Amino acid sequence: xxxxxxxxxxxxxxxxxxxxxxxxxxxxxxxxxxxxxxxxxxxxxxxxxxxxxxxxxxxxxxxxxxxxxxxxxxxxxxxxxxxxxxxxxxxxxxxxxxxxxxxxxxxxxxx
Amino acid sequence: xxxxxxxxxxxxxxxxxxxxxxxxxxxxxxxxxxxxxxxxxxxxxxxxxxxxxxxxxxxxxxxxxxxxxxxxxxxxxxxxxxxxxxxxxxxxxxxxxxxxxxxxxxxxxxxxxxxxx
Numbered sequence: 001x002x003x004x005x006x007x008x009x010x011x012x013x014x015x016x017x018x019x020x021x022x023x024x025x026x027x028x029x030x031x032x033x034x035x036x037x038x039x040x041x042x043x044x045x046x047x048x049x050x051x052x053x054x055x056x057x058x059x060x061x062x063x064x065x066x067x068x069x070x071x072x073x074x075x076x077x078x079x080x081x082x083x084x085x086x087x088x089x090x091x092x093x094x095x096x097x098x099x100x101x102x103x104x105x106x107x108x109x110x111x
Numbered sequence: 112x113x114x115x116x117x118x119x120x121x122x123x124x125x126x127x128x129x130x131x132x133x134x135x136x137x138x139x140x141x142x143x144x145x146x147x148x149x150x151x152x153x154x155x156x157x158x159x160x161x162x163x164x165x166x167x168x169x170x171x172x173x174x175x176x177x178x179x180x181x182x183x184x185x186x187x188x189x190x191x192x193x194x195x196x197x198x199x200x201x202x203x204x205x206x207x208x209x210x211x212x213x214x215x216x217x218x219x220x221x222x223x224x225x226x227x228x
Contacts, residue, residue, distance in 0.1 A: 042221070044154070087154070098144055098167070099144075099217060101154040103153035
């Protein structure tokens with residue numbers, strides 16, 4: 001079983017739509033969770049951290065379910081500029097330790 | 112502020128040649144990570160350093176790969192000899208211990224696109 005699993009997509013949605021991605025992780029001892037965004041031929045960049053209580057940043061909402069070991073990302077009112085690959089990321093430990101990346105979910109927002 | 116700097120940005124070489132990738136982390140960051148990304152396997156950790164000391168190199172594919180961090184501002188990843196299956200994008204990332212120790216952000220460089228013919 002892979003450590004972090006995501007639906008690769010692609011998700012093709014019209015502008016203004018709401019889209020949700022889920023991700024599951026295998027290690028129940030995982031300490032911290034993130035969503036990174038990666039544009040085509042660019043480096044991954046942190047989109048948002050994911051907290052147990054859930055958190056929101058503008059049109060983006062992230063949630064964590066530790067019992068079921070899944071993480072979600074909700075994007076409301078999709079923009080063309082949201083088109084990218086969204087990487088679910090888990091840190092198995094605290095501190096400066098390596099991140100474990102999912103392979104990503106590709107989103108295309110269409111005009 | 113300058114982000115993570117990697118060079119070269121692109122490298123095309125022939126099988127059997129030595130390849131050296133370079134990384135300059137963000138000033139003040141004390142952890143450095145080398146990742147490799149391919150379509151098939153996604154992003155994989157190769158090795159990481161804390162305070163210039165290699166902590167975990169279990170992701171290094173084989174003895175052909177080696178990495179060094181002689182000081183806080185420079186690291187190299189060397190492949191010798193290179194093989195076509197090494198073709199990938201190699202990313203360097205850096206981070207620093209923050210007040211909330213489990214929420215450090217890793218900042219990635221632009222990557223080196225390596226093609227081994």
